[in-house]
Amino acid sequence: MAVLFYQIGIFVVIQISAIFGKNARNTAIVLISLFTIIQVFMSWLLILQFITIYISYEISKGLIPKDSKTKNSYKPNYVTYSFRENGGRSITTVDLNDKNLDEKIRKRAELQNQIKEDSNRRYEEDFEYKSAIDAVINKMVSGTINAAPPKSDDINLNTRFYYIERSKTYGPVTGKKLIHLVETNRLNKNCFVRQESENTFDKRATEIIKLLK
Structure with a gap:
């Protein structure tokens, strides 16, 4: 009978500790297991108590508070967020997984x-x-x-250029055509341009036009 009460006591202790969270439950199980290994010398009783501990562990899962279960699984998702402030722009970090984050800020930060x-x-x-x-x-x-922009004798109205517009590369077009595209607002004057003989887009269309005129 004493053995039965002892097993009931182990079960109750583990269930009560589970109410205080997963860490408290695990601590109780470790302490009870150590006590069992040190104090119990009969093999059948040793096995019985570990069976009791295991059953208590499985049942205790349903008693652990939900916040305790999800606390360790929460992973913040920090991103930089730029916003207007006092006539300028400021940068901070926001957690997209924060449920309390303003929805408008969340959408802007995600974008x-x-x-x-x-x-x-x-x-x-x-x-x-x-x-x-x-x-x-x-x-x-x-x-x-x-x-x-530096003056260049190699650039004239017949010089051919490539340009980047809306994330795509176009060309080649002549300098005359480039001027026409900008003046008719079919091409952004600040788009990147390079000569056909060059490898890098290190000039703006407006710079090239100044050289051509």
Whole structure:
């Protein structure tokens, strides 16, 4: 009879500890298991108590609070979020998995993150796009982003150019055609352009037009 009460006691302790969470339940099981190994010398009783511990463990799963079950499985999804503030723009990080996050902010952050991922992927896969971006970065670093374009005797109205518009490369077109496209608003004057003989898109259409006129 004493053995039966002892098994009931083990069962009750494990169930009560489960109410306080998974960690409390596991701690109780470890302590009871250590006590069983150290104090119980009869093999049949040792086996009986471990069977009791296992059954108690399985039943206790239903008593663990839901928050305790999901706490360790929660994984934040942090992304950068840019927003207007005091006439300028600020950047912070938001957790897209945060249920309390404002829905408008969530949608904007998701869109910004998608654009960023698409741009990074294209930068890695599209050589011409990468060249254009690198050229702008180099100009910014060197301080020549707003500098006047250098004069060149090799450029004239018959020089052929390629240009990037809406993430696609077009051309070749002559300098005369390039001017016409810009003046008729069929081409963005700030799109990236390169000569047919060049490998990188390091100039804007407006720069080329200034050289041609």
